Amino acid sequence: MSQTVNITINGRQTQVPQGTLIIEAAKAMGIEVPAFCYYEGYSLQAACRMCLVEVEKMPKLQPGCTLTANEGMVIHTESPNVVAARKGTLEFLLSNHPLDCPVCDKGGECELQDMVFRYGAGESRHVENKVHTPEKQWSPVVFYDAPRCILCYRCVRVCDEGLGVGALGVSNRGVISEIVPNGEDHLKCDECGACIDICPVGALTSGSYRYQTRPWEMTHVGTVCTHCGDGCKTTLGVKNNEIMRGNNRDRSGINGEFLCIKGRYAFDFTSHNERLQAPLVRVNGKLEPVSWSEALATVAAKFKEVKAAGGRFGVIGSTRTTNEENFFLQKFARTGLGTNNIDHHRSGDLATLLDALSGRENALASVADLYTAKGALIVGADLSQQHPLIAFQLRANFRHHAAKLFTVTPGPVREDEIALAAVRAQAGGELQAIEGLREKLAAAGDLTILFGDAIKGEAVRKLVAFGDSLGIPVRYVCLLDNSNSRGAVDMGLLPDLGPGFKAVEKPGLAAPEMLADAKLDVLWLVGANPLKSATLANAGAFVVVQDLFLTETAQRADVVLPAASAYEKNGTVTNTCGEVQKLKPAIRTMGAKADLEIIGLIAREMGINAGIWTPDKVFAEIQQTVRGYNVPAAVLTAGAAALTMPVNGRVASQARPELIRSAGDTLFTSGSLGRYSKVLNSVMESPGGLFRHERE
Amino acid sequence: MLYNQPSPHETRVLTRRFGLPNSASIDTYLASDGYKAFLKAMQMAPDEIVGEVKTSALRGRGGAGFPTGMKWSFVPRNSPKPKYIVVNADESEPATCKDRVLMEEDPHGLIEGTMIAARAIGSEKGYIYIRGEYRYLIDHMDRAIDEAYARGWLGKNIQGTGMNFDLSTHTGAGAYECGEESALLESLEGKRGNPRLKPPFPATHGVYQCPTVVNNVETFYAVPHIINMGGQAFADLGTPKNGGTRMFCLSGHINNPGVFELKMGANLLWMIDAVGGGLRSGRKLKAVIPGGSSCPILRADECDLAMDYDTVAKAGSMLGSGGVVIMDDTTDMVAVGLRIMSFYAHESCGWCIPCREGTTWLKKMLWRMNNGEGRKQDIDLINELSKNMLGRTFCALGDAAAMPTISLVEKFRDEFEAKVRPVMVPVSGPDQLVAIS
Amino acid sequence: MNFSPALEARISKILGNYPEDRKRSAVIPLLLFIQDEVGAVTKEVVDEVSHRTGTPRVQVDEVVGFYSMLHRKPIGKYHVQVCTNVSCMLVGGTELYHHAAKKLGIGHKETAADGVFSLEEVECMGACSWAPAVQINYDFHHKVTPEKLDQLLDSLRKIQ
Ligand SMILES: Cc1cc2nc3c(=O)[nH]c(=O)nc-3n(C[C@H](O)[C@H](O)[C@H](O)COP(=O)(O)O)c2cc1C
Ligand code: SF4
Ligand code: FES
Numbered sequence A: 001m002s003q004t005v006n007i008t009i010n011g012r013q014t015q016v017p018q019g020t021l022i023i024e025a026a027k028a029m030g031i032e033v034p035a036f037c038y039y040e041g042y043s044l045q046a047a048c049r050m051c052l053v054e055v056e057k058m059p060k061l062q063p064g065c066t067l068t069a070n071e072g073m074v075i076h077t078e079s080p081n082v083v084a085a086r087k088g089t090l091e092f093l094l095s096n097h098p099l100d101c102p103v104c105d106k107g108g109e110c111e112l113q114d115m116v117f118r119y120g121a122g123e124s125r126h127v128e129n130k131v132h133t134p135e136k137q138w139s140p141v142v143f144y145d146a147p148r149c150i151l152c153y154r155c156v157r158v159c160d161e162g163l164g165v166g167a168l169g170v171s172n173r174g175v176i177s178e179i180v181p182n183g184e185d186h187l188k189c190d191e192c193g194a195c196i197d198i199c200p201v202g203a204l205t206s207g208s209y210r211y212q213t214r215p216w217e218m219t220h221v222g223t224v225c226t227h228c229g230d231g232c233k234t235t236l237g238v239k240n241n242e243i244m245r246g247n248n249r250d251r252s253g254i255n256g257e258f259l260c261i262k263g264r265y266a267f268d269f270t271s272h273n274e275r276l277q278a279p280l281v282r283v284n285g286k287l288e289p290v291s292w293s294e295a296l297a298t299v300a301a302k303f304k305e306v307k308a309a310g311g312r313f314g315v316i317g318s319t320r321t322t323n324e325e326n327f328f329l330q331k332f333a334r335t336g337l338g339t340n341n342i343d344h345h346r347s348g349d350l351a352t353l354l355d356a357l358s359g360r361e362n363a364l365a366s367v368a369d370l371y372t373a374k375g376a377l378i379v380g381a382d383l384s385q386q387h388p389l390i391a392f393q394l395r396a397n398f399r400h401h402a403a404k405l406f407t408v409t410p411g412p413v414r415e416d417e418i419a420l421a422a423v424r425a426q427a428g429g430e431l432q433a434i435e436g437l438r439e440k441l442a443a444a445g446d447l448t449i450l451f452g453d454a455i456k457g458e459a460v461r462k463l464v465a466f467g468d469s470l471g472i473p474v475r476y477v478c479l480l481d482n483s484n485s486r487g488a489v490d491m492g493l494l495p496d497l498g499p500g501f502k503a504v505e506k507p508g509l510a511a512p513e514m515l516a517d518a519k520l521d522v523l524w525l526v527g528a529n530p531l532k533s534a535t536l537a538n539a540g541a542f543v544v545v546q547d548l549f550l551t552e553t554a555q556r557a558d559v560v561l562p563a564a565s566a567y568e569k570n571g572t573v574t575n576t577c578g579e580v581q582k583l584k585p586a587i588r589t590m591g592a593k594a595d596l597e598i599i600g601l602i603a604r605e606m607g608i609n610a611g612i613w614t615p616d617k618v619f620a621e622i623q624q625t626v627r628g629y630n631v632p633a634a635v636l637t638a639g640a641a642a643l644t645m646p647v648n649g650r651v652a653s654q655a656r657p658e659l660i661r662s663a664g665d666t667l668f669t670s671g672s673l674g675r676y677s678k679v680l681n682s683v684m685e686s687p688g689g690l691f692r693h694e695r696e
Numbered sequence B: 001m002l003y004n005q006p007s008p009h010e011t012r013v014l015t016r017r018f019g020l021p022n023s024a025s026i027d028t029y030l031a032s033d034g035y036k037a038f039l040k041a042m043q044m045a046p047d048e049i050v051g052e053v054k055t056s057a058l059r060g061r062g063g064a065g066f067p068t069g070m071k072w073s074f075v076p077r078n079s080p081k082p083k084y085i086v087v088n089a090d091e092s093e094p095a096t097c098k099d100r101v102l103m104e105e106d107p108h109g110l111i112e113g114t115m116i117a118a119r120a121i122g123s124e125k126g127y128i129y130i131r132g133e134y135r136y137l138i139d140h141m142d143r144a145i146d147e148a149y150a151r152g153w154l155g156k157n158i159q160g161t162g163m164n165f166d167l168s169t170h171t172g173a174g175a176y177e178c179g180e181e182s183a184l185l186e187s188l189e190g191k192r193g194n195p196r197l198k199p200p201f202p203a204t205h206g207v208y209q210c211p212t213v214v215n216n217v218e219t220f221y222a223v224p225h226i227i228n229m230g231g232q233a234f235a236d237l238g239t240p241k242n243g244g245t246r247m248f249c250l251s252g253h254i255n256n257p258g259v260f261e262l263k264m265g266a267n268l269l270w271m272i273d274a275v276g277g278g279l280r281s282g283r284k285l286k287a288v289i290p291g292g293s294s295c296p297i298l299r300a301d302e303c304d305l306a307m308d309y310d311t312v313a314k315a316g317s318m319l320g321s322g323g324v325v326i327m328d329d330t331t332d333m334v335a336v337g338l339r340i341m342s343f344y345a346h347e348s349c350g351w352c353i354p355c356r357e358g359t360t361w362l363k364k365m366l367w368r369m370n371n372g373e374g375r376k377q378d379i380d381l382i383n384e385l386s387k388n389m390l391g392r393t394f395c396a397l398g399d400a401a402a403m404p405t406i407s408l409v410e411k412f413r414d415e416f417e418a419k420v421r422p423v424m425v426p427v428s429g430p431d432q433l434v435a436i437s
Numbered sequence C: 001m002n003f004s005p006a007l008e009a010r011i012s013k014i015l016g017n018y019p020e021d022r023k024r025s026a027v028i029p030l031l032l033f034i035q036d037e038v039g040a041v042t043k044e045v046v047d048e049v050s051h052r053t054g055t056p057r058v059q060v061d062e063v064v065g066f067y068s069m070l071h072r073k074p075i076g077k078y079h080v081q082v083c084t085n086v087s088c089m090l091v092g093g094t095e096l097y098h099h100a101a102k103k104l105g106i107g108h109k110e111t112a113a114d115g116v117f118s119l120e121e122v123e124c125m126g127a128c129s130w131a132p133a134v135q136i137n138y139d140f141h142h143k144v145t146p147e148k149l150d151q152l153l154d155s156l157r158k159i160q
Helices: A024-029 A080-095 A113-119 A154-162 A194-198 A261-265 A292-308 A323-336 A350-356 A387-400 A414-418 A430-436 A438-442 A459-468 A485-489 A511-516 A595-607 A616-626 A633-637 A671-676 A678-685 B026-031 B036-042 B046-055 B068-073 B099-106 B107-121 B135-150 B182-187 B219-229 B229-238 B266-276 B309-314 B331-345 B353-372 B376-389 B398-410 B414-417 C006-016 C020-038 C043-053 C059-064 C086-090 C093-104 C146-159
Strands: A004-009 A013-019 A052-055 A074-076 A143-144 A166-171 A180-183 A204-206 A219-223 A233-239 A243-246 A280-283 A286-289 A311-317 A375-379 A404-409 A419-424 A447-451 A474-478 A521-528 A543-549 A559-562 A572-576 A579-583 B084-089 B123-131 B165-173 B211-218 B246-252 B259-265 B285-289 B323-328 C078-084 C117-123 C132-134 C139-143
Touching: A004 A024, A004 B353, A013 A024, A052 A080, A074 A233, A080 A113, A080 B353, A080 B376, A143 A180, A154 A166, A154 A194, A154 A387, A154 B309, A166 C059, A180 C059, A194 A204, A219 A579, A243 A261, A261 A678, A280 A292, A286 A633, A292 A311, A292 A521, A292 A559, A292 A595, A292 B107, A311 A323, A311 A511, A323 A485, A323 A572, A323 A595, A323 A616, A350 A459, A350 A474, A375 A430, A387 A414, A404 A414, A404 A430, A404 A438, A404 A678, A414 A419, A419 A430, A419 B246, A430 A438, A430 A459, A438 B123, A447 A459, A459 B084, A485 A572, A485 C132, A521 B331, A543 B084, A559 B036, A572 B068, A579 A633, A616 A633, A671 A678, B026 B107, B026 B135, B036 B107, B036 B219, B046 B068, B046 B107, B046 B219, B046 B229, B068 B107, B084 B107, B084 B182, B084 B219, B099 B107, B099 B135, B099 B219, B099 B246, B107 B135, B107 B165, B107 B211, B107 B219, B123 B135, B123 B182, B135 B165, B135 C139, B182 B211, B211 B219, B211 C043, B219 B229, B246 B266, B246 B353, B246 C086, B266 B285, B266 B323, B323 C086, B331 B398, B331 B414, B331 C086, B353 B376, B353 B398, B376 B398, B376 B414, B398 B414, C006 C043, C020 C043, C020 C059, C043 C059, C078 C093, C078 C146, C117 C146, C132 C146
Parallel strands: A004 A074, A311 A521, A375 A404, A375 A447, A404 A419, A447 A474, A521 A543, A543 A559, B084 B123, B084 B211, B123 B165, B246 B323, C078 C117
Antiparallel strands: A004 A013, A052 A074, A143 A204, A166 A180, A219 A233, A233 A243, A280 A286, A280 A559, A572 A579, B246 B259, B285 B323, C078 C132, C132 C139
């Protein structure tokens, strides 16, 4: 590859690959070259001129953000000349910048403030009037204050290059230049807020966070987003037990600093005023608030009674509860209640995929792999809507490594624009369409195949056989809906498979069968809302619901137990690629309990010893028993993700394709959580949300 | 139609068809040796053409004075991409109005120049980027291009030579920055006129990221004559390393302003007197801007010099685009400084901080100065801020704003001091000329 | 939008000047020529140019904001542009501009109530050697004196 050159920065020698940007070479040596417009991963601008450095034998100062290393270069980043230029540029920048730091949202974490603090130009020689224009609201979540804007064009680039939306532009010129939205006076976009996050100053602010608090008044809790299956890390800013914002500016986690609207703003369901804060028990046909002990006693008594009578239980778990909760739930159901009638909402045929891949290494792709794969085939999924992080990774891969992308979808998707081939295929026609791409796919060098619920049962095996026939390394991602859809499968929330895909002896009923069972005695729903679209055959069944809200299902319940959300508890979740990450509680909601604790308390109340129910202990058990999960706990504790590889054995599953169907959430919907997020609702009501393939 | 009387002191090379009846028509052109140079060039190897242009010591007439032959030689011969010829007819450097007359009087001369350049680099497509204000010239050039197509001087297999070349005009819409070659390319691609990062240069990554030669109108005009008369003969018209003649646009306080073709290296004072008819009666020369408003100003006592790139550079200014602004002793230098800075503030594209903020800040300060609201410390501040722009901006527009300002403050400091108001007063700035559209 | 046959012809010719996948190149010429016929770059014009060149709307908007000859609001029938840049300024351009402003009763970038005249103080328009210069719509007028300007404006007012 590229050859190594010797360069000298501030008198220290170093070796870097030829062509390395000087700003990066300096950074590697611990030397900061200040910059506003330079942003790793996005196109080069050299517009802010903050990064000018002195290079021996070059007459003019050179921008460190575009200057590339050549043999023998001698660079100074702190020479008097450079320091003076920096100060001069800062002074220019401040000449039109409103010095409203005391009321600016960015105060305390503003790159301009930091820069002035470090490099001077604090006193102003500018006595003229400043250009002023009023602040504008572009969408429910995005506000723009032109005078504060330093025109670094980061927002324009992140939206266009990063998200593939291109909703921002620049209008006017010279000193009155400003950023403009694509819908004249409003944004038509994903409302992801990446522009706000990447803005070095307070020009772009968010509808939910602005003027609420100061950064230093918050504690910052890094946890995992509870919405889609991609598993982005989100850092929640918390003040007075309230989540103020979500972002990921420290770029830790599998998503770097990427977040979609849900990860960044849709935490607000936690403080919705309809949150359940006390258990409810049906008394004379009406749900009445009761104490926890009374509610638990009611549940335990009924469970004991039904169990003793040899009655029938049905248990439906959630795709958003933790691995520990799912594991513990199925264990308690199977051993404590003695039933295999346990299930969850299945959104992809992971079991068949693992079976087809059994015994292979390197067969599953992590989120990071999606950034380096040479080729990617997207089958039957609208990634930009349903898997924003995966879409973002593939886009970055295309931008930086010219990855070859292929789409085989029923309708147009945003990835078409960067795809080498975009093929339309209706349900059932996917494999045939893929066959037509055979040569191009094989030429990619290596391939990652991502498929949604369109490929299930036999089709999965055929897809893997097709992959094998290409003669190149192929990896797979089975796309699943929610933050722990993957964990629900891995932990055995299935009637025929226990934790780690171990077949059970006497498979139980699947969810629709439980609902349809006229003889069901107890239906226990832990974070599931099946009655939103189905009915319960046995009107007399005793229904217990653990949830955050009084969902359609909870309204039918006999006992409702208020549950904590993912932002309120410990535990782990597994994303759609199979990467496990740890949650951290950011807040507490009075009256609600984590599902794990609730299940544990029911067990205790029933006098059943189901083991210790702290997340750590349960996870230790998972490490022992669930294949693929023997990941080092320290990695998780450190806040990183560990890839599980559960492909070390056959999976004897009854493939039941008819039970597999994605909920088809969009960027702005998120099952029942979405309904309780004001931000998501406000965005859907405003004119600008981009649904599906639309692009301005 | 000529706007000023020709001068007997002119050396008519580029302007040899000026004043001929129907000078713009292809018939007149063909009757006066038109397209001969192209046919001759078709007998030459591309390298020979480039060699001849190198010998001619032709330097770009757009402002920077870069040797044209050398620029052409940077175009990669073996690139699989199409190659493009782009004519810079943006002519927006204040005090410059020569490209306009050339195109008006002799449109086919430009077409022939681009054809020879195309032959030299192996291009089949050219664009003439004409500033939007020159609407009549767009129509005028379009007519000439249509004529050339109709007579087989453009298009496929030109005159049976086997060469293909298409040419079209492209209009700007009001932006000085689009004269800067990389901003021009952006504009030609339908974008805002922000300059591009350099390197890579247009020679390798120009229009649509393809190899491209961008030259000023006048530069292309010289090419057929160089081929016809030979590079050496062209070079001999000027001074060493400064070949040929040059279109000088004389303006300001002289009796006979106009555009004149003079030998490179003509003496500036002679130019003012003999060609420009001298200063208005009873007035003395105070200063000259020798090559458009971007150039440092020369005091009267610095004006006895040969007008070629190197000599003017040695005198601390630039030959630039040939816009010679002559100022007599009535001229208010602070007002000149303000007007120049207002222009650059209006035209700054806004891409980089020092130019975007610097030009506006300076404009506001100069406005105060000029309106009697200046403070003593403002004089040094104007100078310092200009120097803070100089050499630090993304493109040369920042330098273009800084250089004349520095020279004005340093050479005419007394005039700035005379305008200082002893007491501080509240300030107010002019906001006109700020809104763009 | 529908345009006159002449403009449509020009548009097709312009679109033909660029490679098939580079129609965005036509954005600026299209905006300017359409503005000349429609009177302004309205929202509909932006949409039309966006559509005809296959360029995202926001990118067309960016261009409209950048170029000083493009305007979103209609202006007067006669756009009086007086140059006050150095060469013109030295020989009376500024005075000429003030004269025009007084005579027309409007200022920089303003349009008279009757919609006949708009005034603009413009940057150098390439007429420096024949200064002071005025451009009315696309017509150049050289060595303009206040008297000449009066006559010019009066005769234009009569035509309209
Ligand atoms: C701000 C700026 C404005 C310019 N304007 C023009 C112009 O209007 N016409 C022109 O020919 N060159 C102009 N130039 C110079 C061009 O960038 C470029 O050097 C020229 O087109 C090259 O042609 P030449 O070598 O034939 O001069 C300008 C440069 C700068 C930095
Ligand atoms: S110097 Fe900077 S702001 Fe000025 S025109 Fe060039 S790039 Fe634009
Ligand atoms: S200065 Fe007025 S036209 Fe050039």
